Amino acid sequence: MNVVEDTRRGEVTVRDLSKSFALNGQRLPVLRNLQLDIRGGEALAIVGPSGCGKTTLLRILAGLDRPDTGEVLIDGHPVRGVGTERAVIFQEPRLLPWLTVLGNVSFGLTVRGLTQAEAETRARHYIRLVGLGDFEAAYPRQLSGGMAQRVGIARALTVQPEILLLDEPLGALYAMTKLTMQEELTRIWREEKVTMVLVTHDLEEAIYLSDWVLVLPKAKGALPRLIEIDLPRPRDRSESRFVAMRKRLMAEFGLH
Amino acid sequence: MTFQSLDSSPVASVEVPPGAAILRRGAVAARTKFNRYGLLLAFLAFWQIGSTQGWINPTVFPPLDKILAATWEGLVGGALLDDIAISLQRSGLAFAAAVGLAIPLGLFMGQIRAVEQALDPILQFFRQTSALALYPVFILLLGLGEASKVFVIFWATLFPILLATIGGVKEVDRKLIEMAATFGASRTTIFRRVVLPASVPSIFVGLRLSATTALLLLIAAEMIGANKGLGFQVMNAQYNFQIPQMFAAILLLAALGLTANALLVTLQRRLCRWADLTH
Numbered sequence: 004m005n006v007v008e009d010t011r012r013g014e015v016t017v018r019d020l021s022k023s024f025a026l027n028g029q030r031l032p033v034l035r036n037l038q039l040d041i042r043g044g045e046a047l048a049i050v051g052p053s054g055c056g057k058t059t060l061l062r063i064l065a066g067l068d069r070p071d072t073g074e075v076l077i078d079g080h081p082v083r084g085v086g087t088e089r090a091v092i093f094q095e096p097r098l099l100p101w102l103t104v105l106g107n108v109s110f111g112l113t114v115r116g117l118t119q120a121e122a123e124t125r126a127r128h129y130i131r132l133v134g135l136g137d138f139e140a141a142y143p144r145q146l147s148g149g150m151a152q153r154v155g156i157a158r159a160l161t162v163q164p165e166i167l168l169l170d171e172p173l174g175a176l177y178a179m180t181k182l183t184m185q186e187e188l189t190r191i192w193r194e195e196k197v198t199m200v201l202v203t204h205d206l207e208e209a210i211y212l213s214d215w216v217l218v219l220p221k222a223k224g225a226l227p228r229l230i231e232i233d234l235p236r237p238r239d240r241s242e243s244r245f246v247a248m249r250k251r252l253m254a255e256f257g258l259h
Numbered sequence: 260m261t262f263q264s265l266d267s268s269p270v271a272s273v274e275v276p277p278g279a280a281i282l283r284r285g286a287v288a289a290r291t292k293f294n295r296y297g298l299l300l301a302f303l304a305f306w307q308i309g310s311t312q313g314w315i316n317p318t319v320f321p322p323l324d325k326i327l328a329a330t331w332e333g334l335v336g337g338a339l340l341d342d343i344a345i346s347l348q349r350s351g352l353a354f355a356a357a358v359g360l361a362i363p364l365g366l367f368m369g370q371i372r373a374v375e376q377a378l379d380p381i382l383q384f385f386r387q388t389s390a391l392a393l394y395p396v397f398i399l400l401l402g403l404g405e406a407s408k409v410f411v412i413f414w415a416t417l418f419p420i421l422l423a424t425i426g427g428v429k430e431v432d433r434k435l436i437e438m439a440a441t442f443g444a445s446r447t448t449i450f451r452r453v454v455l456p457a458s459v460p461s462i463f464v465g466l467r468l469s470a471t472t473a474l475l476l477l478i479a480a481e482m483i484g485a486n487k488g489l490g491f492q493v494m495n496a497q498y499n500f501q502i503p504q505m506f507a508a509i510l511l512l513a514a515l516g517l518t519a520n521a522l523l524v525t526l527q528r529r530l531c532r533w534a535d536l537t538h
């Protein structure tokens with residue numbers, strides 16, 4: 004009897020995945036023959052120089068774009084488009100300007116058929132979770148960039164996805180808020196038992212949050228590398244093994 | 260102690276007699292009112308005094324009290340009520356028909372690229388062709404009665420609403436649509452919950468433009484081959500050299516325009532509270 008299989012939901016498998024774009028009449032290869040296995044409940048960070056295909060990979064995982072070849076499997080089922088077991092947190096908050104914070108956070112739930120009242124009850128929980136309890140009635144134009152991004156995070160969490168796909172979600176945040184949100188994301192990840200795929204340009208953030216770091220190279224011929232972050236949690240940024248790991252990751256980019 | 264409490268404590272300790280505060284607030288309100296309407300009042304005062312003193316020709320510009328008296332007489336005596344009713348009916352019918360056709364059509368056309376691209380050249384052509392220039396054509400087709408009058412207003416008001424609606428739909432942020440799609444929203448849900456609300460401000464731009472156009476075309480249509488309506492009264496009073504009556508009709512037309520705009524602005528404020536409305 005296999006007990007493990009039931010709890011391991013949110014498993015992501017990427018097989019032979021390639022994607023190129025048309026650029027000035029030529030093909031620009033972005034992802035080549037990528038293989039990846041993420042077990043349910045794991046956290047993977049994707050890092051790499053700008054333009055290396057991080058967003059492209061995330062969009063394919065989300066089902067928003069299709070690969071040229073290869074496939075993505077979620078719990079063994081091939082991805083054919085967006086799916087209710089996945090939620091995306093985009094680089095920009097993408098809030099609906101005519102809805103309040105509460106309306107925006109309820110949006111995903113009402114789209115999925117919950118009544119407004121049910122949706123709002125659940126939305127309120129996540130609004131408090133991201134620390135915006137006092138801003139339920141505010142409109143997006145009244146929020147700072149960081150607050151707006153937190154609304155986007157809350158909105159994605161409401162639908163209780165198995166897999167959370169995040170594209171540099173904290174990139175625009177103020178340094179202190181960023182640290183708090185990293186802690187929050189770790190807590191959410193642990194409590195909600197989601198699989199997390201996080202694109203980031205912040206190596207420290209990658210080490211702090213994830214079990215694995217996928218380094219996508221930009222140079223032709225270079226291969227993607229998968230590095231395990233085998234550090235105990237909760238993680239301490241100043242601890243020696245953390246620092247050593249950061250050095251190792253920086254070396255991947257030729258930095259010291 | 261927080262910054263806020265530091266900030267507010269001196270203010271709280273200053274004793275302000277309530278009466279003085281009210282007076283001061285009243286004075287501020289009066290000043291903003293004056294800034295806004297001061298020039299208009301000066302203009303009206305100049306008209307009134309200039310006309311009674313003979314600085315300007317009182318037969319062409321009768322004093323305001325005469326114009327107001329003629330307006331009052333026309334309204335209370337009932338002579339102008341019929342004209343107001345028929346003018347409202349013509350422009351209202353045409354405007355309603357234009358709204359009823361242009362908004363659904365625009366929402367549809369804006370969504371489907373092929374349709375929009377196929378129809379855009381002809382729309383641009385019709386828009387650039389003045390409705391007034393086409394009025395003789397409409398008269399030929401529909402006769403000199405109500406139909407051609409309503410139709411010319413309808414025609415002129417249709418295009419601003421249609422083009423604004425199409426523009427609004429086309430300019431909806433694709434990223435918002437994609438966001439909705441990631442939650443599994445269907446095409447209809449995306450239309451209802453993203454495209455439609457996002458287009459409302461643009462639709463209102465079209466509506467307000469059309470309301471102005473409706474009035475313009477109403478007056479023009481009523482000046483040609485009508486025997487009722489405010490536009491007709493302007494013309495008719497001028498023929499009969501009843502200058503105060505002429506200005507009374509002009510005044511009522513202006514009031515009609517202002518009311519229509521005020522109604523639309525109120526509706527817009529209510530529907531687009533979220534947008535940063537500066538006007």
Ligand SMILES: Nc1ncnc2c1ncn2[C@@H]1O[C@H](COP(=O)(O)OP(=O)(O)O)[C@@H](O)[C@H]1O
Binds near residue numbers: 024051053060
């Ligand atoms: N829709 C598209 N059409 C053409 N080129 C694209 C498209 N999306 C991404 N690209 C190109 O693919 C490369 C990878 O882009 P992206 O995945 O956004 O990089 P990043 O790692 O910075 O997120 C870039 O060179 C970009 O110009």
Ligand SMILES: [Mg+2]
Binds near residue numbers: 057058059
């Ligand atoms: Mg990117």
